[in-house]
Amino acid sequence: MKPGALEKIKKLRETMLTPPEICVERAYLMTEAYKESEGEPEVIRRAKALDKILREITIGIEDGELIVGRGTSKKRGGIIAPEINSRWYLEEMETLSTRPWDRFAPMTEAEKETLRQCLPYWKGKALYDRWCARIPKDLLKLHGIVQFGGAYCANNQYYGHNSIDYEIVLSKGINGIQKEIEDKLAGLNMAVLEDVEKYHFLTAMNIELEATKYFARRYAALAASMAERTPDPGRKSELQKIAAICSRVPENPARTFHEALQSIWFMYLAIMMESPGPGLGFLRIDQYLYPYYKKDIEEGILTKEDALELLALLYIKVNGIVIPYPMEAAKVFGGFTLTANFTLGGLTRDGRDAVNELSYLFLEAEKEVALNSEDIIIRVHKKTPDAFVMKACEVARALRGKLKFVGDETVIQQLLHDGKPIEYARNYAITGCNSPTVPGYSLDLPGGLTNIPLMLELALNDGRSRVTGEQIGPRTGDPRNFKSYQEVWEAFKKQVEALIPACLLFRNVDKQLFAEFLPSPIQSALYHACIEKGRDVINGGTAPYITTAISLGGIPNVGDSLAAIKKLVFEEKKISMARLIDALDNNFEGYEDTWRLLQGAPKFGNNDDYVDSIVNEVILLLSNEVGKFKGFAGAVSNVALATITANIPMGFMVGALPDGRKAGEPVADGGISPHRGRNISGPTATLMSVAKLDHIRATNGSVLNMKFNPDTLKDEVKMRKFVSMIRTYLEAGGFFVQFNIVGSNTLREAQKNPEKYRDLLVRVATYSAYFVELSTELQDDIIARMEFREVY
Numbered sequence: 001m002k003p004g005a006l007e008k009i010k011k012l013r014e015t016m017l018t019p020p021e022i023c024v025e026r027a028y029l030m031t032e033a034y035k036e037s038e039g040e041p042e043v044i045r046r047a048k049a050l051d052k053i054l055r056e057i058t059i060g061i062e063d064g065e066l067i068v069g070r071g072t073s074k075k076r077g078g079i080i081a082p083e084i085n086s087r088w089y090l091e092e093m094e095t096l097s098t099r100p101w102d103r104f105a106p107m108t109e110a111e112k113e114t115l116r117q118c119l120p121y122w123k124g125k126a127l128y129d130r131w132c133a134r135i136p137k138d139l140l141k142l143h144g145i146v147q148f149g150g151a152y153c154a155n156n157q158y159y160g161h162n163s164i165d166y167e168i169v170l171s172k173g174i175n176g177i178q179k180e181i182e183d184k185l186a187g188l189n190m191a192v193l194e195d196v197e198k199y200h201f202l203t204a205m206n207i208e209l210e211a212t213k214y215f216a217r218r219y220a221a222l223a224a225s226m227a228e229r230t231p232d233p234g235r236k237s238e239l240q241k242i243a244a245i246c247s248r249v250p251e252n253p254a255r256t257f258h259e260a261l262q263s264i265w266f267m268y269l270a271i272m273m274e275s276p277g278p279g280l281g282f283l284r285i286d287q288y289l290y291p292y293y294k295k296d297i298e299e300g301i302l303t304k305e306d307a308l309e310l311l312a313l314l315y316i317k318v319n320g321i322v323i324p325y326p327m328e329a330a331k332v333f334g335g336f337t338l339t340a341n342f343t344l345g346g347l348t349r350d351g352r353d354a355v356n357e358l359s360y361l362f363l364e365a366e367k368e369v370a371l372n373s374e375d376i377i378i379r380v381h382k383k384t385p386d387a388f389v390m391k392a393c394e395v396a397r398a399l400r401g402k403l404k405f406v407g408d409e410t411v412i413q414q415l416l417h418d419g420k421p422i423e424y425a426r427n428y429a430i431t432g433c434n435s436p437t438v439p440g441y442s443l444d445l446p447g448g449l450t451n452i453p454l455m456l457e458l459a460l461n462d463g464r465s466r467v468t469g470e471q472i473g474p475r476t477g478d479p480r481n482f483k484s485y486q487e488v489w490e491a492f493k494k495q496v497e498a499l500i501p502a503c504l505l506f507r508n509v510d511k512q513l514f515a516e517f518l519p520s521p522i523q524s525a526l527y528h529a530c531i532e533k534g535r536d537v538i539n540g541g542t543a544p545y546i547t548t549a550i551s552l553g554g555i556p557n558v559g560d561s562l563a564a565i566k567k568l569v570f571e572e573k574k575i576s577m578a579r580l581i582d583a584l585d586n587n588f589e590g591y592e593d594t595w596r597l598l599q600g601a602p603k604f605g606n607n608d609d610y611v612d613s614i615v616n617e618v619i620l621l622l623s624n625e626v627g628k629f630k631g632f633a634g635a636v637s638n639v640a641l642a643t644i645t646a647n648i649p650m651g652f653m654v655g656a657l658p659d660g661r662k663a664g665e666p667v668a669d670g671g672i673s674p675h676r677g678r679n680i681s682g683p684t685a686t687l688m689s690v691a692k693l694d695h696i697r698a699t700n701g702s703v704l705n706m707k708f709n710p711d712t713l714k715d716e717v718k719m720r721k722f723v724s725m726i727r728t729y730l731e732a733g734g735f736f737v738q739f740n741i742v743g744s745n746t747l748r749e750a751q752k753n754p755e756k757y758r759d760l761l762v763r764v765a766t767y768s769a770y771f772v773e774l775s776t777e778l779q780d781d782i783i784a785r786m787e788f789r790e791v792y
Contacts, residue, residue: 001368005309008064009316009368015062015075016319016371017759020336021105022096023072024114026273027080029053031118034083043519043536047204047211050274050522054215057273061222061242063235066258067265067313068219068242071272071321078104078324079276080115083518085156086122087129088326089115095327101775102330127153127513134509139502142472145465145653146499147550148449148646150506152277152514155333157323159447159514159538160277161432164526165440166264167288173252173263174209180531181206188534198534205521205531212270212522213251220246257292257302261310265317271523276323278767279432281341281375283439286359287348293358304361311365319373331777333645335769338373343429345388346379346408351426353383360391367395370402372761372768377430380730381408389723397713401739401763404430407730411436414699414735418444418547418636433766434642434671434701434736435549440528442545443537446700448507449646452622453554453654453667455499456561459491460581466655466663474498480578485566492562493621500625503550504637511548511632515539540633548631549700552622553643553650554667556604556675559615560659564601566614584656587663599660605674607685609692616693623697641702642671644765648777666781670765671703676784683708683788687729687737695735703766707740707785721791738763740782747771747783 001009033049040048058073072079080089092099093115097106123129131153132140143150152159168177181202188195220243227239241258248255249263264282271280296302318340325333344362348354366376378392396403408426415425415436424438431437437444455473457466463473476491515538523537524530530541540546568575574597583591602611623639631637643650651666661667661675668675672690679686683706690704713719729737740763750757754772762771762782771779 001308001312002305005305006368009309009312012062012064012313012316013369013371016316018076019097019103019105020076020078020322021074022107022111022324023074023077023079024107024111025057025073026053027082028114028118029056030081030083031121035121041200042517043200043204043521044207046274046519047207047521050208050270051211053273054211054270055218059218059222061219061226061239065313066238066242066310067262067317068223068246069215069265069269069317071269071276076320076322078322079272080324081156081158081276082119082122083126084153084158085128086119086126088156090119092327096324099327099330101773102325102334102336104324127518128156130513130517131510134513135506139505142499142502143506144649145468145472146451146454147503147506148451148649150448150503151510152447153510155329156325158275158277158518158520159445159511160275161279161435161437161445162271162523162537163283163429163431163437163439163442163444164267164271164523165528166267166283166285166526168440168526168528169250169263169267170254170260170288174213174250175252177525177531178206178209184531184534195534201519201521201534201536202531204519205525208270208274208522209525212266215270216246216250216266220244254292257289257296257307258310260289260292261314265314267526271520272321274522275518275520276321278323278337278339279341279435281339281343281429281431283341283429283431284343284346284427286344286356286362287354290356290358307358308361308365311362312369315365315369315371315374319371321373331775334774334778335372335764335767336773337767337769339375339432339767340373341375341377341430341432343377343379345384346428347381347383347426349423349427353381353385355385355388359388363391363395367398370399370759370761372770375767376403378403378405379408380405380727382731386723389727390719393713393719393723393726396739397710397719397741400710400742400761402761402768404736404738404766405726405730406430406736407734409731410695410733410735413696417696418638418699420545424545430701433644434640434703436699436701438545440526441542442547443542444547444549444700445511446549446551446640446642448503448550449553449643449650450503450550451554451650451653452552452618453557453561453650453657455495456492456558457654457657458495459488460584460658463495465653466585467653472499480581482577485570488562488565496621496625500550500622501629504626504629504631507548507550508632511538515633538633543634546631546633546635547638547700548635549638549640550626551640551642551644551671551700552619553646553671554654555615555618555641555672556668557657557659557661558618559604559611560601560675560678561657562614562618563611564598564658564660567601567610568597580658584658587656595660598658601659603659603674603678605679605686605689606681607688612689612692619693620697638699639697640671640700641698642766643667643669643703645778645781648781669781669785670705673703673705674786676781677786679786682790682792684725684792687725687734691729691732691734695733698735702735704734704737705740705763705765705785706737707742707787709743709787709789710741712789712791713741718791725791738766740785744783744787747779751776751779
């Protein structure tokens, strides 16, 4: 990259390392629009709200920017979405700048007053209020105990995780999309009620697309005005080019690489400003941008250095949007991340290797930027060049981990299992944390972090929680009287069968309410079937290619616990069931001998078939149970093996377990990561344990976290061993692996002296964050993970 460009990148990057500011403008404009549209169809109200926001929100262009557009009125701003959940903002408004984690810059008194005026309008109207009212009260009490984040609205966010196809706007432009809408509208029969619904939806789509064009024109006018005023001829030329590009896209098809980047950025912003949620990324960006890059390079209007600068600037722009969380949620979901994914490499639709020159440039740009919101996914298959995997690992080493690696062979089989055609499956991308999906053709939403260790606890306590004393699950008998391992398994199975329907209810009602009250016409325009069907994406617009998952947490703890019971109680008879239950009731106090025996039982992550097979049986049980039920809009119900950072609150709600974990301690992180400190047989054994699981039964993905000391990768020989390890795992049936490449001593030092480690990036869960901005609970959990010092 040119020296001047490097200095520019450094300066703009620094703006993303300052505390974000709360933007009140969206909340105010949204509220005013809804007041003005009382009584109109909900989808039209949505459209008019986005129209008002895009026409009136404050805009700005920073010095040095070549890709323009903000998602808020701030350089780095937190989006307030009162239509999702307005309760907590007023309660925590005064402490947002002083709380111990996820702090925002202080708000002005005028900004606070704006919120005081507009937020009360949403009482009873916000989606979270509606969700709480719709869930039966006896089941609602299970939320936050059995399942965390069972509704996106309960998390203060939209569902995000969208798999839109940016190629639609790049090839057609908004004008071309609007022509399709007009043709569809012309064919409707207003005597048919279903067509009337389609009319409102398509009309709303048109309003939002028109507003997006206007938003781009506002930036064109601003750039032109700034060009007239600047004395710097170099910057004047840049601003004039920006004005010309924003006058053209996304209204029209993109012609150049720069136009294509600006076009997709405007569409990303429009979707985020309407429906702010994590997981909306850029999908297979090295594939759909490559034709523009190749053409510009061949015609001599773009150099590799120019492209690298533009990609770095795009990464920086992504970090300008933040979703605020309430204090308790930020404690465990903190880190200011969007999981805006960039999926690189993989296969083409016809099965050829897809790595190209742009794939490498995206990696190089990430090495220069190294912020937290852009998330890089590396697709690996048997034809992937070693040079590309090595380059990815070099960037990962430089960024202390950060990148995610997924296995094409496994993911493609998962998508085929869920009914996608092979050409769709090969074109998959990862959205959000770990969810495979097909851009433009399918909607595959994760969520609902489900506390499986609690279900085992209920099986070992006659359905009662050891933490709260409440009867949560069905009575399955006094476990002291269980005479066989099969009886333990049957009790666990009954708890699963009783509680899984409630977990699915939380998810389905959430989606039903989004479809009813907060549809998203603008993102639906970038799916291939939604215009033809006249249906919103969340309301079956991509059917039959639609799945809804619940994410299973603590599976390794359940497997370890069942293995300990089977081996020590029923096979070796070293512990009686009565003594085991007494030890659990007392959190092992006075039962240290029992605790030591349990600690020594087989543990997942050591390539031990005895316990690994039990972990797999637990996965099959849960996958089968979830799969019995259809989701909202006919969605296939499936599972993920993932916890994000809910392994901490899950642990709060679970007493002592037979695996030797004590009450209140976190359960296993990641989703399918061995419980911290137990995978003592090395990284290869860990990977073998995970690879042998039936990943086809967890089609929404699974998460394996691993931590390596930086010395492990300090030279080329060790790096090649590391690359070989990753390839072997993914080609042997593994789904996903991600790393922290940082020593525990460094992390402890950062806890003591945070001011010296302001930009220390760590892999928290399926996202990266700055270590010093995390809660102590999250920091301690990362430090406690097994640290490998060799690849063996």
